[in-house]
Amino acid sequence: MSSESSKKRKPKVIRSDGAPAEGKRNRSDTEQEGKYYSEEAEVDLRDPGRDYELYKYTCQELQRLMAEIQDLKSRGGKDAAKQKVDAYHLQLQNLLYEVMHLQKEITKCLEFKSKHEEIDLVSLEEFYKEAPPDISKAEVTMGDPHQQTLARLDWELEQRKRLAEKYRECLSNKEKILKEIEVKKEYLSSLQPRLNSIMQASLPVQEYLFMPFDQAHKQYETARHLPPPLYVLFVQTTAYGQACDKTLSVAIEGSVDEAKALFKPPEDSQDDESDSDAEEEQTTKRRRPTLGVQLDDKRKEMLKRHPLSVMLDLKCKDDSVLHLTFYYLMNLNIMTVKAKVTTATELITPISAGDLLSPDSVLSCLYPGDHGKKTPNPANQYQFDKVGILTLRDYVLDLGHPYLWVQKLGGLHFPKEQPQHTVIADHSLSASHMETTMKLLKTRVQSRLALHKQFASLEHGIVPVTSDCQYLFPAKVVSRLVKWVTIAHEDYTELHFTKDIVEAGLAGDTNLYYMALVERGTAKLQAAVVLNPGYSSIPPIFQLCLNWKGEKTNNNDDNIRAMESEVNVCYKELCGPQPSHQLLTNQLQRLCVLLDVYLETESHDDSVEGPKEFPQEKMCLRLFRGPSRMKPFKYNHPQGFFSHR
Numbered sequence: 121m122s123s124e125s126s127k128k129r130k131p132k133v134i135r136s137d138g139a140p141a142e143g144k145r146n147r148s149d150t151e152q153e154g155k156y157y158s159e160e161a162e163v164d165l166r167d168p169g170r171d172y173e174l175y176k177y178t179c180q181e182l183q184r185l186m187a188e189i190q191d192l193k194s195r196g197g198k199d200a201a202k203q204k205v206d207a208y209h210l211q212l213q214n215l216l217y218e219v220m221h222l223q224k225e226i227t228k229c230l231e232f233k234s235k236h237e238e239i240d241l242v243s244l245e246e247f248y249k250e251a252p253p254d255i256s257k258a259e260v261t262m263g264d265p266h267q268q269t270l271a272r273l274d275w276e277l278e279q280r281k282r283l284a285e286k287y288r289e290c291l292s293n294k295e296k297i298l299k300e301i302e303v304k305k306e307y308l309s310s311l312q313p314r315l316n317s318i319m320q321a322s323l324p325v326q327e328y329l330f331m332p333f334d335q336a337h338k339q340y341e342t343a344r345h346l347p348p349p350l351y352v353l354f355v356q357t358t359a360y361g362q363a364c365d366k367t368l369s370v371a372i373e374g375s376v377d378e379a380k381a382l383f384k385p386p387e388d389s390q391d392d393e394s395d396s397d398a399e400e401e402q403t404t405k406r407r408r409p410t411l412g413v414q415l416d417d418k419r420k421e422m423l424k425r426h427p428l429s430v431m432l433d434l435k436c437k438d439d440s441v442l443h444l445t446f447y448y449l450m451n452l453n454i455m456t457v458k459a460k461v462t463t464a465t466e467l468i469t470p471i472s473a474g475d476l477l478s479p480d481s482v483l484s485c486l487y488p489g490d491h492g493k494k495t496p497n498p499a500n501q502y503q504f505d506k507v508g509i510l511t512l513r514d515y516v517l518d519l520g521h522p523y524l525w526v527q528k529l530g531g532l533h534f535p536k537e538q539p540q541h542t543v544i545a546d547h548s549l550s551a552s553h554m555e556t557t558m559k560l561l562k563t564r565v566q567s568r569l570a571l572h573k574q575f576a577s578l579e580h581g582i583v584p585v586t587s588d589c590q591y592l593f594p595a596k597v598v599s600r601l602v603k604w605v606t607i608a609h610e611d612y613t614e615l616h617f618t619k620d621i622v623e624a625g626l627a628g629d630t631n632l633y634y635m636a637l638v639e640r641g642t643a644k645l646q647a648a649v650v651l652n653p654g655y656s657s658i659p660p661i662f663q664l665c666l667n668w669k670g671e672k673t674n675n676n677d678d679n680i681r682a683m684e685s686e687v688n689v690c691y692k693e694l695c696g697p698q699p700s701h702q703l704l705t706n707q708l709q710r711l712c713v714l715l716d717v718y719l720e721t722e723s724h725d726d727s728v729e730g731p732k733e734f735p736q737e738k739m740c741l742r743l744f745r746g747p748s749r750m751k752p753f754k755y756n757h758p759q760g761f762f763s764h765r
Contacts, residue, residue, distance in 0.1 A: 481632075492521030612648060
């Protein structure tokens with residue numbers, strides 16, 4: 121490189137990052153930042169011969185490498201190796217695909233479900249016992265599961281053929297019997313009018329011969345003046361008493377003269393006009409009644425009852441009697457009933473049992489939803505609007521309750537879809553509901569009397585458990601009932617741990633509400649109870665709140681929810697002998713047992729000195745289960761241990 125060209129080149133400035141260069145480490149920072157690179161100085165320092173040899177060697181190496189690369193490319197060795205690898209790779213992929221395909225086929229075979237698996241075949245013992253040898257072929261099928269299955273399917277087909285033939289025979293017999301029934305029905309339907317005409321024609325003969333059934337005769341004579349619904353009720357209840365219940369007493373009460381006066385023909389119209397004119401002259405002289413008095417008179421007229429009523433005395437097993445008095449509201453065309461319960465011995469009424477035998481609630485919801493507070497006749501609402509009556513609820517204590525079942529016993533039916541102007545009392549409607557209703561009435565009285573006796577014990581802290589139900593509970597129950605009181609519907613709805621029941625619509629105003637308090641040591645368990653009027657066919661509903669180491673409900677403690685499930689969901693285990701009048705007391709006793717299990721299985725705090733507050737006395741197979749640490753609440757009889765459900 122010439123010196124002139126080197127002089128024209130600008131020197132390069134080397135800017136260091138702060139690290140000192142070799143040989144000049146002792147210089148200052150300002151000198152290091154301004155260091156220059158001089159190419160001319162480097163040329164002077166290097167040996168030209170040595171640089172030429174280095175350049176020559178480098179060129180030779182490049183030539184050698186290029187020749188070697190050219191040789192390798194010309195021979196093609198690398199490409200052949202690549203093709204071989206690709207071939208092996210493709211073969212591997214094919215094999216993997218075949219393996220995957222075979223695995224899928226194997227899975228399909230394993231998961232294959234034949235139609236015969238859905239058939240419930242007879243057991244092997246029954247098959248070899250009942251199937252003929254030509255089908256069972258025991259010497260072949262005993263060692264071959266496939267042949268065994270085929271033989272069982274053949275036997276199933278043979279049995280179904282026989283059953284199909286038997287079914288066809290039964291159908292033919294059924295058709296014959298139905299035809300016979302239709303013939304007898306036609307005969308009976310034609311017999312009823314004939315009997316009625318015969319009975320009507322024989323009345324003068326009975327009067328002439330002075331037949332011994334004088335009282336019954338008087339009743340039937342009085343029954344002529346009953347309005348049609350009460351007449352239907354009287355006839356059907358009398359027939360039911362003669363056929364099914366000899367203890368049923370039916371009587372007609374009221375003034376016959378007043379009933380006859382209702383059907384007297386009007387007198388001469390001229391006399392009426394003269395009388396009305398005289399009355400108008402007298403009323404003009406007197407002060408005319410106010411609008412309020414006129415409305416009251418119209419209401420009284422609209423709610424007027426028929427002078428005659430029908431009274432039933434329904435006797436139960438324990439000599440208690442349900443007295444039912446049926447009335448007919450003439451202008452509203454509906455029936456009402458008043459109830460009263462009497463017992464053979466005088467009952468001491470507990471405080472909490474005040475509403476059990478109350479005339480206002482003893483028959484409430486005899487059928488679900490039939491609370492007897494509203495009129496069943498849709499036309500009555502228009503009549504009420506004219507005289508300013510908002511609802512019949514305000515008058516049921518004086519008039520009686522217009523239950524739907526009362527209307528049906530009187531043969532009245534008010535269809536909501538197609539309201540009728542005139543409703544005719546139907547004997548067949550009354551007869552179809554008579555037996556079921558009478559049984560429900562007896563069951564209701566017996567259930568309420570059983571609750572009446574139980575409440576007397578509950579108010580004294582005693583949970584009565586009959587001998588038939590002792591096996592449902594362990595021998596030792598430490599928790600005890602300390603309080604049983606009735607609460608109002610409004611108080612129940614305001615409790616914070618009953619919101620689920622209220623929001624679910626299970627806390628209606630026709631139910632009865634109670635509060636129970638169960639204690640053991642420092643633990644206090646509150647139980648809000650909803651008692652449906654249909655008890656015991658409809659079980660009570662319990663909502664719990666435990667006050668121990670804080671307040672625990674079903675919202676913050678899964679075990680409290682499990683305790684509620686034990687008494688609310690698994691109630692059938694606690695029904696006891698029919699008709700299950702011990703269900704409520706058994707639920708309360710189960711609640712005491714559940715509180716024992718809850719407290720005894722609770723883990724002991726090691727930081728607290730002294731003995732455990734609630735030592736474990738119940739035998740449990742397993743104290744906890746699952747991440748929520750559920751406790752064993754199910755009692756197993758007769759082993760006497762508790763387990764999880």
